[in-house]
Amino acid sequence: MQIDFYEEFPIKENIEKLNLVKFRTRVFVAGKSLNEFYTIEKQIKKIRNKKIRLAYWPIIKNSYWISPFSETKDLVELFNELDKTKIELLIDLEPPLKRSMIFKNLFKIGKNKKIIQRFMEKNKGRITTAQIPSSILSGLARVFGLEYKIDCEKSLMFYSSMISRPVRKHIISHLRKIKDKNNYVIGLGTIDLGILGDEPILSPENLEKDLELVKKLGFEKVVIFRLSGLNQEYLRVIEKYV
Numbered sequence: 001m002q003i004d005f006y007e008e009f010p011i012k013e014n015i016e017k018l019n020l021v022k023f024r025t026r027v028f029v030a031g032k033s034l035n036e037f038y039t040i041e042k043q044i045k046k047i048r049n050k051k052i053r054l055a056y057w058p059i060i061k062n063s064y065w066i067s068p069f070s071e072t073k074d075l076v077e078l079f080n081e082l083d084k085t086k087i088e089l090l091i092d093l094e095p096p097l098k099r100s101m102i103f104k105n106l107f108k109i110g111k112n113k114k115i116i117q118r119f120m121e122k123n124k125g126r127i128t129t130a131q132i133p134s135s136i137l138s139g140l141a142r143v144f145g146l147e148y149k150i151d152c153e154k155s156l157m158f159y160s161s162m163i164s165r166p167v168r169k170h171i172i173s174h175l176r177k178i179k180d181k182n183n184y185v186i187g188l189g190t191i192d193l194g195i196l197g198d199e200p201i202l203s204p205e206n207l208e209k210d211l212e213l214v215k216k217l218g219f220e221k222v223v224i225f226r227l228s229g230l231n232q233e234y235l236r237v238i239e240k241y242v
Helices: 012-020 034-045 072-082 100-104 106-122 139-146 165-177 204-216 232-238
Strands: 002-007 025-031 052-058 089-092 127-131 153-157 184-189 221-225
Touching: 002 184, 012 034, 025 034, 034 052, 072 106, 100 106, 184 204, 204 221, 204 232
Parallel strands: 002 025, 002 221, 025 052, 052 089, 089 127, 127 153, 153 184, 184 221
Antiparallel strands: none
16 A cells, blocks of 8 residues: 655654655645745755655645635635646645634635636646545535545545544445545544644554555555654554555
């Protein structure tokens, strides 16, 4: 299996976890600008591991995640910057971190969806989307831009430490129905806290159960949230599947 990592807070001590990695991997590193990403890229190159592939996870101003509830000017500014590069990207499609923006920008969603759709269609060859599996989204959520019909690689969130048993069963049922499994990466975790600060942590034993399940379902690509939580216990599990 291909096992990749998210790193939401790519400070030095988190990036140095890559010294533990001896297999081919891709790391999606979050940043607020291309300059910040390039600085992180220089730090990772110092590790001198040619098996590491890097992708940029842009954090958008005000809303944090990319959605039709983001500020229009923030979307335009971000996509104009990204159009100047050819680097691999993670487009994280989630509701804004500030829930008040949902009401503030309610009448901008049509325009903003078109901006997001246009950028993703234009750059689909270098984009991976992070998104909630469509089977657990309401029709309203789809309208509000948590799902786009773009032929790009999709990372589906299956963070079993954060979901209830019924939701887990629902997602598994959805994953079974996917035909072109090569176009999907299954997001597993969480093995460390994210921006919310209260994410339940997945044990190494349960990570192994999830990896085994994903393998049985026929998927060959996984991304783990997040790199900073990597230790020898998790590594022993992961190395059984790479």
